[in-house]
Amino acid sequence: MSPKVTQAYKEEKKAIILEGALHCFTEKGFQATTMDDIVRHLGISKGAIYSYFTSKEEMYIQMADDKMNAMLEDTTELFKSMPSAADQIRYMYSRFRGQSLTELRKWMAFHLEFMLYAARQPQLTLRWNEYADKALVFIKGIMDGGKQTGEFRADLDCAAASRLFWSIRDGLALQYMLSGEEADYKRTIDDMENMVFRYIMG
Structure with missing residues (x-):
């Protein structure tokens, strides 16, 4: 049985993803940044990001x-x-x-x-x-x-x-x-x- 994911954990994870995305957006620009850029910067899977956000x-x-x-x-x-x-x-x-x-x-x-x-x-x-x-x-x-x-x-x-x-x-x-x-x-x-x-x- 997988451990229960709390709302606090979800919010913290979303904040981490957004901080990584912001870094990429300000470094490369919004349009030039890809989801792969954000994945590489954060060191997490694309699936993990898509479980919180559908798009940049x-x-x-x-x-x-x-x-x-x-x-x-x-x-x-x-x-x-x-x-x-x-x-x-x-x-x-x-x-x-x-x-x-x-x-x-x-x-x-x-x-x-x-x-x-x-x-x-x-x-x-x-x-x-x-x-x-x-x-x-x-x-x-x-x-x-x-x-x-x-x-x-x-x-x-x-x-x-x-x-x-x-x-x-x-x-x-x-x-x-x-x-x-x-x-x-x-x-x-x-x-x-x-x-x-x-x-x-x-």
Whole structure:
């Protein structure tokens, strides 16, 4: 009789596989990486990987979703002691400032390649949108709260403000994708924060 596999063991195994896949994706790129690359890097059988993930696309979605969920969980808990919507938005900018350009470039290259790949595949586009919508809904919740308390302007379109928030952030990341200095990047985040606050406070 084979030993019972616990849920904790399964989660640990999945995490190990995802960490190995991430290493391969960031080293070779998403499209160039094959399942054989991941197998070689991890030193486990292809069957063992397929028992947890059906494809490298599923691995990517899981990675991105895990990262998003962890950020939302941690931040939502922190916000319980930070009732001001303005302070919550400022905290998000402090997170951006805390991310180095090196880390940003690694993740942006990873995300951009997958987004271009997924754009030609409706099922992957749907999965990506489910992931991305979590970020939009999260910021919209902050905007809604600030509008209700009077911190933000009464005529604020919170859905549009949420999309603007992320669009400016993503646009800045693209601007610094291949060139630019850390100090300039941080100063530009400051300018971006001031610009967004002028918009939401009116």
